[in-house]
Each structure stands twice: as C-alpha cells, then as structure tokens.
Amino acid sequence: MCIIMAKYSFKCADIGMTCGFETKASTKEELMPLIANHAKTAHNMNEIPADVLQKVNAAIKKSFF
Ligand SMILES: [Zn+2]
Known part of the structure; x- marks a missing residue:
C-alpha cells in the first residue's frame, strides 16, 4: 500500500482568533493534539469546547503534494 502524502494545516485565525498560530501535520490524528x-x-x-472543535474541524485544510 502506498503512502498518500497529505498535509493537514490549521490556522488559529481561521476560527476567528486574533492569533498567528499555524500548524501542519501529515495526518489529522497528529494535527489535533498540536491544536489542543x-x-x-x-x-x-x-x-x-464542542462548538470550537467543530470550527477547528471546518478550518483544517487538507492539501496534497
Ligand atoms: Zn491561537
């Protein structure tokens, strides 16, 4: 099975925070603890909170390289 190189990225500003935090990981499972x-x-x-988590999930961007 080949590995699909995906990148998940999250920016705090995308959920309306006045914050410059940005993080990336190769899986969503790796990304979530970084955000938490x-x-x-x-x-x-x-x-x-659940409502913030929903925003976080919606703000996570997936890209392929
Ligand atoms: Zn932040």
Whole structure:
C-alpha cells in the first residue's frame, strides 16, 4: 500500500482568533493534539469546547503534494 502524502494545516485565525498560530501535520490524528496543546497554552482551554472543535474541524485544510 502506498503512502498518500497529505498535509493537514490549521490556522488559529481561521476560527476567528486574533492569533498567528499555524500548524501542519501529515495526518489529522497528529494535527489535533498540536491544536489542543496550543489551545491549552495560548488560549487557556483545558478542553476544547464542542462548538470550537467543530470550527477547528471546518478550518483544517487538507492539501496534497
Ligand atoms: Zn491561537
């Protein structure tokens, strides 16, 4: 099975935050903890609320290289 090179990226600004945070990962599973960790340290969200999580999911961009 060949590996599909996909890139998932997320920008905090895309969910309406005045924040320059941007992160990338090769899978969504890798990306989510990075976002969760940022939300915790930068936005004092120990847990991402469901409505924010929905916005996050909608803001994640997938691209192929
Ligand atoms: Zn942020």
